[in-house]
Amino acid sequence: MLKLHELQKKLVAEGNLPFLIRERSNLFYLLGFRGSAGLLLVFPEEAIFICDGRYSVQAREEVPQEITVKEYREKPLLLINELLKERGQKTLLVEESLPIGMVKKLEEQGISVNVAPPFLASLRSRKSDAELAKILKAVEISEQAFLETLPLLKVGVRERDIALELDYKMRLGGAEELAFPTIVAFGERSALPHASPGKWALKEGDWVLIDWGARVEGYCADMTRTLCFGASDTQFEELFEAVFEAQKRAQAILTEGVEAGKVDEAARSLLKEKGWGEYFVHGLGHGVGVEVHEEPRLAPQSEVVLKSGMVLTIEPGVYLPGKGGIRLENLFFLDKENLRKLNNLPERI
Structure with a gap:
């Protein structure tokens, strides 16, 4: 009430x-x-x-x-x-x-x-302790399901097989439902930010992008990891480091009182400096709660002032048509004292 x-x-x-x-x-x-x-x-x-x-x-x-x-x-x-x-x-x-x-x-x-x-x-943009606890439980279930699904990545496995297994393990772990349709994309299809898992089979050297999250007691988790299956190539390493650095630069200025657009610009400017700016084709992040996409939006020109109590994603990405895409998405809680990262998986898988 x-x-x-x-x-x-x-x-x-x-x-x-x-x-x-x-x-x-x-x-x-x-x-x-x-x-x-x-x-x-x-x-x-x-x-x-x-x-x-x-x-x-x-x-x-x-x-x-x-x-x-x-x-x-x-x-x-x-x-x-x-x-x-x-x-x-x-x-x-x-x-x-x-x-x-x-x-x-x-x-x-x-x-x-x-x-x-x-x-x-x-x-809705500012979460209570009870709401935060539900999001944390959703994160815990999501990460455990991911770790249990990861060993199934083998040559020949299809995108939809991995997505279905990840969904099943989230449900088995206690999710009441999915926060959103799970994204699994192999190879050049990882350049599609919202790819739908299909029949495409995994090959040696493919870039693998997985975006997933559970819903627990009405509240969502949302995270993304990208890896190179097998020996990584030079371009993957270069792009991965650029995206990871953009993630850290945005995180460094994500504080109470800053405008959302400035957080987006912190990451976007780094990718522009590295020569990948035109391939970052979406906003940096968004609020998460009852819905997986809520206010505020971390997007260019957004003048929304960020406040304590917000749960936000930071998810820079670079998407190269015909080659593949890399996105790193973490979930953060903003309070008056500090910025708290809610998920525990390392960025490099």
């Missing part, structure tokens, strides 16, 4: 307006509700969870008892309108992602609909 109370304080500051929440990740974050559909209508001093008959029992089991649960039969937006009228409200804040069709139906009922400020993105 603490998270919900923090949100309600923000609503008071916003003029005591009610806020309609539909995103599954936000419903889980605020209530612990794991169903696939529901609506949370938050007023400054109360909150009402709205669902259909499929979820009414589940909602009463998962949603805190202080929250009123209302079941609708046909049209939830009519119920929302009634609840607003009962409280003398004509204006409603909504998530930016609310479908335009729902917005129109609300407006047809005489409700003024405004997109809410990023209340929840701000709250």
Whole structure:
């Protein structure tokens, strides 16, 4: 309930307006509700969870008892309108992602609909001790599964075989599900930052990129390692050292109060100096929590000021079409005292 109370304080500051929440990740974050559909209508001093008959029992089991649960039969937006009228409200804040069709139906009922400020993105970006503990458990399970899968890398094994085995071992180790679809890419396919594992077989000298993470009690892990199978070539060693140095340079300035864009630039400028800047084709990192990609984003020109309590990835990469790619991704917790690396695997595997 603490998270919900923090949100309600923000609503008071916003003029005591009610806020309609539909995103599954936000419903889980605020209530612990794991169903696939529901609506949370938050007023400054109360909150009402709205669902259909499929979820009414589940909602009463998962949603805190202080929250009123209302079941609708046909049209939830009519119920929302009634609840607003009962409280003398004509204006409603909504998530930016609310479908335009729902917005129109609300407006047809005489409700003024405004997109809410990023209340929840701000709250979710800073993790409590309990949230951090869940992320750490997800990291532990992910790393153990990786170590158990690594010996299976042999000539002829397919990308999808390694991905399936890694997924299985994460589940076996205690993951409730995957944080995201596991990426395993061999050889020149490692130059695809988000490659889908396929039938491609491992060959001697291939670069191997693996990006994976477990989800535990609703919270994610995310990490990437790249290795050269067999004897490494000169270009792999050169690129690996450049990416590793970029990782360390960004890590050195990742402190409370720094702008996210400056952390990105620290790594990006190093790769430019080495002549690989044009092959770093994505942002440096992102927040991790209930979703594997959350605010803040460590990206060029981002002016977001980093704060204590954030869990962030740093993941510089260089991707050479026709040859291969190298990405190193670590997970960090930012607090007032220092920067804490959450994963324990060495960068060089």
